[in-house]
Amino acid sequence: MANKVQTDRRDFIKYSSLGVLGLVLGGGMVFTPYALQAENRLRPPGAVAEKDFLALCIKCGQCLQVCPYHSIKLADIDKGYGVGTPYIDAHERGCFACNAVPCVLACPSGALDHSCEKAEDIHMGIAVLEFKDTCLAVSNTPVPHGYDKRLKDFTASVRNVTELELQLVERMSGYEGKECTLCADVCPIPNPITAISMVRDSGGGSRPEIYDGCIGCGACEEICPTKTPSIVVKPRVTYEQYYENQV
Ligand code: SF4
Ligand code: SF4
Numbered sequence: 001m002a003n004k005v006q007t008d009r010r011d012f013i014k015y016s017s018l019g020v021l022g023l024v025l026g027g028g029m030v031f032t033p034y035a036l037q038a039e040n041r042l043r044p045p046g047a048v049a050e051k052d053f054l055a056l057c058i059k060c061g062q063c064l065q066v067c068p069y070h071s072i073k074l075a076d077i078d079k080g081y082g083v084g085t086p087y088i089d090a091h092e093r094g095c096f097a098c099n100a101v102p103c104v105l106a107c108p109s110g111a112l113d114h115s116c117e118k119a120e121d122i123h124m125g126i127a128v129l130e131f132k133d134t135c136l137a138v139s140n141t142p143v144p145h146g147y148d149k150r151l152k153d154f155t156a157s158v159r160n161v162t163e164l165e166l167q168l169v170e171r172m173s174g175y176e177g178k179e180c181t182l183c184a185d186v187c188p189i190p191n192p193i194t195a196i197s198m199v200r201d202s203g204g205g206s207r208p209e210i211y212d213g214c215i216g217c218g219a220c221e222e223i224c225p226t227k228t229p230s231i232v233v234k235p236r237v238t239y240e241q242y243y244e245n246q247v
């Protein structure tokens with residue numbers, strides 16, 4: 001029965017989106033070169049190409065209202081362009097690739113593509129071990145006391161904390177003094193070893209290695225305990241574009 005409801009909802013949104021699309025296109029939206037450069041914000045799952053996203057998003061906030069992890073924010077005036085459009089600040093709160101991707105289901109405008117129906121359909125970007133030198137695993141440094149303060153503070157700061165958020169805090173507790181594998185362990189895709197795993201490093205420690213199953217959700221960036229996260233997500237970049245040019 002649950003599947004049936006989801007299918008009906010997708011169909012409803014698909015057809016109602018046509019009306020909204022007409023309104024947006026008819027509205028004569030203008031794009032500045034600055035806007036089209038795409039400041040490269042991490043957009044919610046299913047986001048269409050940035051130019052189309054900016055045209056289609058009606059800034060209704062439906063996606064963020066259904067997100068059980070409070071991952072989605074609406075851009076403020078200080079973000080320069082796309083005021084009111086949804087984005088994810090992975091350093092504060094990544095996406096956790098929920099079953100049936102409710103943010104996409106909730107989007108009435110087509111800005112989030114409804115063919116994105118499960119975790120593996122999400123392609124937000126790609127994780128990169130940007131700062132290898134600060135990675136605790138690489139330097140063989142145990143996870144320090146208070147490593148999960150940001151996670152706990154964020155959870156304490158949301159008004160309507162959900163069971164999923166509490167489970168996340170619980171799941172990511174107990175790492176203090178251990179080898180850091182936080183980024184690999186938090187990865188929410190159903191088969192995380194296709195996205196990230198810890199491999200032995202030539203320096204004697206280990207390091208996270210990222211694979212093409214990474215969906216760029218940013219959960220690893222959020223949990224990384226170093227002051228500036230050692231692992232970060234590059235929005236809208238594919239594995240091939242990033243890693244195959246790094247040789
Ligand atoms: S997939 Fe889930 S956690 Fe990620 S943005 Fe959508 S609703 Fe939020
Ligand atoms: S490696 Fe990081 S960004 Fe990629 S899917 Fe896993 S948690 Fe998300």
Ligand code: SF4
Nearest residue numbers: 135136137180183224
């Ligand atoms: S979370 Fe991952 S990238 Fe960050 S310090 Fe630990 S092993 Fe390194």
